[in-house]
Amino acid sequence: MTDTAVTTTDARPADARTLVKVDDLARYFDVSPPLLNRLIERTGRAVVRAVDGVSFEIGRGETFSLVGESGCGKSTVARLIVGLYRPTDGSIVFDGVDMGQPGARSFRQGVQSRMQMIFQDPYASLNPRWRVTNIIAEPIHARRLLTDKAEVNRRVGELLTQVGLSPKDGEKYPHEFSGGQRQRISIARALAGEPEFLICDEPTSALDVSVQSQILNLMKELQRSFNLTYLFISHDLAVVYHVSTTVGVMYLGRLVEWAETKTLFNRPKHPYTRMLLDAIPDLEMTGRQRVPVAGEVPSPINPPSGCPFHPRCPHANARCAAERPVLRVFDDTHVACHAVEEGRLS
Amino acid sequence: MIVVPANQPLLEVKNLRIEFPTRRGTLVAVNDVSLHIDPGEVLGVVGESGAGKSLTGAAIIGLLEPPGRIAEGQIMLEGRRIDDLPYEEMRRIRGRRIGAIFQDPLTSLNPLYTVSRQLVETIMTHLPLSEKEARARAIELLQEVGIPSAEERVDHYPHQFSGGMRQRVVIALALCAEPRLIIADEPTTALDVSIQAQIISLLKRLCKEHQTAVMLVTHDMGVIAEAADRVAVMYSGRIAEIGPVREVVLNAKHPYTHGLMGSIPHIGHDVDELTQIQGAMPRLTEIPAGCAFNPRCPKVFDRCYHDRPDLQPVEASEVACHLYDAEERRAAAGD
Ligand SMILES: Nc1ncnc2c1ncn2[C@@H]1O[C@H](COP(=O)(O)OP(=O)(O)OP(=O)(O)O)[C@@H](O)[C@H]1O
Ligand SMILES: Nc1ncnc2c1ncn2[C@@H]1O[C@H](COP(=O)(O)OP(=O)(O)OP(=O)(O)O)[C@@H](O)[C@H]1O
Ligand code: SF4
Ligand code: SF4
Ligand SMILES: [Mg+2]
Ligand SMILES: [Mg+2]
Numbered sequence: 001m002t003d004t005a006v007t008t009t010d011a012r013p014a015d016a017r018t019l020v021k022v023d024d025l026a027r028y029f030d031v032s033p034p035l036l037n038r039l040i041e042r043t044g045r046a047v048v049r050a051v052d053g054v055s056f057e058i059g060r061g062e063t064f065s066l067v068g069e070s071g072c073g074k075s076t077v078a079r080l081i082v083g084l085y086r087p088t089d090g091s092i093v094f095d096g097v098d099m100g101q102p103g104a105r106s107f108r109q110g111v112q113s114r115m116q117m118i119f120q121d122p123y124a125s126l127n128p129r130w131r132v133t134n135i136i137a138e139p140i141h142a143r144r145l146l147t148d149k150a151e152v153n154r155r156v157g158e159l160l161t162q163v164g165l166s167p168k169d170g171e172k173y174p175h176e177f178s179g180g181q182r183q184r185i186s187i188a189r190a191l192a193g194e195p196e197f198l199i200c201d202e203p204t205s206a207l208d209v210s211v212q213s214q215i216l217n218l219m220k221e222l223q224r225s226f227n228l229t230y231l232f233i234s235h236d237l238a239v240v241y242h243v244s245t246t247v248g249v250m251y252l253g254r255l256v257e258w259a260e261t262k263t264l265f266n267r268p269k270h271p272y273t274r275m276l277l278d279a280i281p282d283l284e285m286t287g288r289q290r291v292p293v294a295g296e297v298p299s300p301i302n303p304p305s306g307c308p309f310h311p312r313c314p315h316a317n318a319r320c321a322a323e324r325p326v327l328r329v330f331d332d333t334h335v336a337c338h339a340v341e342e343g344r345l346s
Numbered sequence: 347m348i349v350v351p352a353n354q355p356l357l358e359v360k361n362l363r364i365e366f367p368t369r370r371g372t373l374v375a376v377n378d379v380s381l382h383i384d385p386g387e388v389l390g391v392v393g394e395s396g397a398g399k400s401l402t403g404a405a406i407i408g409l410l411e412p413p414g415r416i417a418e419g420q421i422m423l424e425g426r427r428i429d430d431l432p433y434e435e436m437r438r439i440r441g442r443r444i445g446a447i448f449q450d451p452l453t454s455l456n457p458l459y460t461v462s463r464q465l466v467e468t469i470m471t472h473l474p475l476s477e478k479e480a481r482a483r484a485i486e487l488l489q490e491v492g493i494p495s496a497e498e499r500v501d502h503y504p505h506q507f508s509g510g511m512r513q514r515v516v517i518a519l520a521l522c523a524e525p526r527l528i529i530a531d532e533p534t535t536a537l538d539v540s541i542q543a544q545i546i547s548l549l550k551r552l553c554k555e556h557q558t559a560v561m562l563v564t565h566d567m568g569v570i571a572e573a574a575d576r577v578a579v580m581y582s583g584r585i586a587e588i589g590p591v592r593e594v595v596l597n598a599k600h601p602y603t604h605g606l607m608g609s610i611p612h613i614g615h616d617v618d619e620l621t622q623i624q625g626a627m628p629r630l631t632e633i634p635a636g637c638a639f640n641p642r643c644p645k646v647f648d649r650c651y652h653d654r655p656d657l658q659p660v661e662a663s664e665v666a667c668h669l670y671d672a673e674e675r676r677a678a679a680g681d
Contacts, residue, residue, distance in 0.1 A: 031506055046498070048506075069538045070510025071494075120509045164626040175411075179532070180395025180565075202509070205535045208395045208565045209609040213622035216611075220619070235510075235538045236566075238611040242620065265613060279539045280568070280613070299495035 019197060019229045020058040020081065025090035026253075027051040027076055031301070048300045050076040052253035053090070055327065056334075058246075061223065063230040065240045065261075067276070068250035071300065074233045075120055077250075078199045081231065082117045083108065094197075113143050116195035118186055120202045120233075125186055126174040132185055133170035136160070139193030159188040164214055180207045187215060191222070199231045204239065216243055237280055241265055249273045252308040253300055259333040269335045271313045271345070307338065315339040354425055355382035356559040357406065357527055362419035364401050364410065364583075366630075373630040375414070376401050377583040380657075383527070385557040388550070390574030390591065392564065392606070394627045397580040399563045403529045405429070406561070407446050408436040423527065442472045445520035447530040454516045455504040461488075461515050462500040465522065472523035487518040492544050510537045517545060524556060531563045542566075546573045567610055571595055579603045582627055582638035589663025599665045601643045637668065645669060 032045040051073040058064040066074045079085045081092055083099070092099045094111050116139065119125040126135055136156045139145075146152050157167030163184040174182055183206045190198060200219075204212040216239065222228055234240050240247060241261060248258035249270065257270040268274045298304055298311060307325050310316040317338075325336040339345040364376035376398040383389045391399050404410050406421055408428070421429040428439060440446065448454050456464060465484035469475060475483060481500075488496035491514040504512055517533055530549065534542040550573060552558045562573060570577055570591065577594040579587040579602065587600040598604045605623035625642040634640055637650045649668045657664040658671075668674060 029506070031502060033501065067538075070514075070541050071508040075509060166626070166629055168629070178396040178400060184395075202535075206395070206532070206565070208393060208606065209567065209611075210606055210623045211395050212565075213609045213611070213620035217619050217622060235542075236611075237539070238613050241613045242611045242617075276539070279543060299498070301495055301498060 017059050018057045019060045019095060020064075020231070021093040022057070022077075022081070023055050023091045023093070025051055025054045025077065025080060025092065026088045027073075027080055027085055028088045046301050049253045049303060050300060051080065052303070054250070054253070054255045055090075056248055056255060056258055058229055058231060060229055061227040062245035063223070063232050063243050065232040065234065065244040065247045066250055067234065067237065067240055067247060069276075070235075072250040073253045073300075074250055075201055078117065078201050078231060078233060082115055082199055083112055084117075113193070114195055115197045115199065116190040116193045117199040118183075118190045118201060118203045126182060128174055130173070131170065132160075132172055132174065132177075135174070135185060136170070136189045136192050139189060143193055145192075145194060155192070156188075159192055162191070162218055163188045164211055180211060183207060184211070184215070194226075195228070196226075197229045197231070199233075201233045202235070203232075205234065205236065212239070219243070237277070249276065252298060252303055254308060254336070255327065255334075256309065256337070257333060257335045258327075259335075263332055267331070267333070269330065269333050269340050269345070270309075270337050271315055271339070272309050307336075315345055356385045356387075356424055356557075357383045357561070358420075358422040359402070359406065360420045360422070362402065362405060362421070363417045364398070364405055364414055365417040366414050368413075370631065374417075374633075375583055375630060376405070379419075379580075379583075379585055381578055381585065381588065383559040383561060385526075385559055386553050387576070388553060388560040388562055388574045390562050390564065390570040390577040391580060392567070392570060392577060393580030393586070394582070394602075394606075395565075396627055398583045399580055400531050402580075403446075403531050403561060403563060406527075407440050407444050407529055408433075409440070409446070441468065441525070442523050443526045445523065445525035445528045447517055447520045447528065447533045454519060455512065457504050460501050460503055461507075465500070465515075465519060468519055468522045483522075484518070487521060488515070490521075490548060491515075491518050492541050493518075510541060513537060514541070514545070517548075521548075521552070524558075526558060528552070528558060528560045529563075530560060532565070533562070534564065534566065534569055542569065543572075549573060567595065567607070579606070582633060583630075584638065584666065585657060585664075586639070586667070587663060587665045588657070589661075589665075593661065593663050597661075599660050599663060599670065600639075600667050601645050601669070602639050605642075637666075 027050050029048040029050055030045060031048050054077060066077060068074060080087055097107050099108050133156050136159055137152050140152055140155060146155060156170055160167050160169055165181065165184055187203060204215055207215065232243055244261045246258060247261050247264045248255050249272065251272050257273050268277055298308065304311050306322050307320045310320040319338050325338050327334045327336045328341060330340055359379060359381050362376055362379040363374065366373040366375060379402055381389065393399055405416055416429055420427055462481060462484055466477060466480045469480040469483055485496045485500050488500060493499050493511060493514055507515065520528060534545050537545065546569060549560055553560055564570060574591045576589060577591050578585050579594065579600065581602050587594060587603050594603060595607065598607050608621045611620055623642055628634060628638060636652050637655050640646045640650045655666040655668050657666045660670045
């Protein structure tokens, strides 16, 4: 009896709570030298495992943040989800539908219009020959949100104001703006498409802290009003602490730990997460030496065997070098570490 | 006894004014900016996005893009004026004596060439090294900025690197010729905290060992606190406050600096909304009379609407704000 009750209420659990579900996602890039060079130098193919078996879920209306060292694969995960790259392996389920299924094509196009992405590099992502108004209006036209020209212009002006620019800035071209102002234009464009799911790759790192606060406050307000879901990527852990519901830590193409924000910051489990939190710069200038993450960042071309962190990990043992740890749940935290699993580290 | 010559700043900028002539009139993007950097010193530059930080840096290295132009002022490098040099001469100085790290890594890297080709070319232009030596030096530089598998990675194209790795390649490119002055515009923006720490200590080491001067433009106050000796705060084309790093970060005097420092998010502080300075910086066509910060300033009073405040010494800093005028200070002390 209880069983049936459970099955009925949980009939569509994914649909109800989870908006995005990523399962064992992988993306490799071939970076081999040309064939002739390989033959002469007798080298093999070289493959970057940019993303190597990543699984997580993002709940509707939540903010999931990805953090981790430069080059660990955060932007690649973002690009896979919006469909800019095809996965080498694994699946992405959006709103209950597998984006990789053969029949999902028309659905996928529909879904892609419900997502928008703010790119890490505001220079590369704005068309230099378009006026700002047209850049921002593009998603409005693409989704046919408004058709009347005057209404579109009014909406663009409103968006420009929301990101701290002026409606009059619409007549200008991207090169007439500073780096941070350009980033605000790309934020306005993303918001113009009225997305349900917004992927923000370093959205505020080009902005001064006061404008950053304005943008983050705006994003939170929009999230509250429209139940938006965010995938957020940032190197600024204080920003991540402030905006996120859940935080995932990536290392060398893998997700090594994810947990609810407070849990992760207060009780980090994975040795890498602990090091990352210790490396936060010291603003109070109390003279505390920041502890840089020790050791070399390994290459994703020849990643270490077993646990990819083992060459730098103070808790590594023989098992770590041989066997790849998988994500398991300990006290509400998903963590991939043998030491945690064996109880050597809590 | 030897008479030591007065310590000459490595870089001196005097009353710099940058204008953009447009159909609707002339825009003044940088107005009356003066600053200096000593050998071995790091000057941090912070401020509102659009305040003129990058333009100031571009003017110093002679790379202002037309129609932008230096309308007034002088730029001196090691006592010699460089803002009026012919293009060819400036090009030699740039790269050899001034290294630049731009905000936008794509402008410094050619997407069609491998990283090794770009580094080797730059090294050979400026240093008397053979191609083989230049390549070895290039790999060494990549290792110094923390690129793993540098021997292999050196032959890749820029698009094969992550955002932060590209930025590190640009840093390596700027350091190639061991310049006297480094203009670093948001060098660590795309980098995680540990690589950031590595780059900052690399810059600081260069400063100490080679007496290089660094102008470090960044929004990251953590980086400023760690790397800068002095800090200039810019707002609407002008310097609002300049002083020793501890003073500016921990004892801000200008109301804008105050607002800026108050907006920094902290881990462990649970707030629903982050503090922000209300309103936006004025557009270049609509800079108000008097103090440019007056529409947003919580401390604004009559004089702020008419008189433009000039920089004046306040404790160890210099501040452009009427709150520190003699009359105001007397009034504050009086009652
Ligand atoms: N198109 C590509 N071709 C080859 N390699 C790539 C490509 N895109 C990314 N990579 C490699 O994949 C790895 C992950 O890159 P990604 O851009 O996802 O990192 P990231 O975590 O976003 O880093 P950052 O914080 O520096 O932006 C890096 O080693 C990068 O060099
Ligand atoms: N080509 C141009 N035409 C007109 N105005 C310009 C041009 N280039 C820059 N500006 C204006 O000059 C001002 C200063 O720009 P600058 O790039 O120096 O800002 P910044 O302080 O570096 O800002 P950020 O922190 O966002 O990079 C901005 O308001 C910008 O709009
Ligand atoms: S699995 Fe082993 S090497 Fe990896 S983080 Fe845990 S203890 Fe360290
Ligand atoms: S001069 Fe006046 S308006 Fe300007 S910062 Fe000072 S108090 Fe505020
Ligand atoms: Mg990235
Ligand atoms: Mg700039």
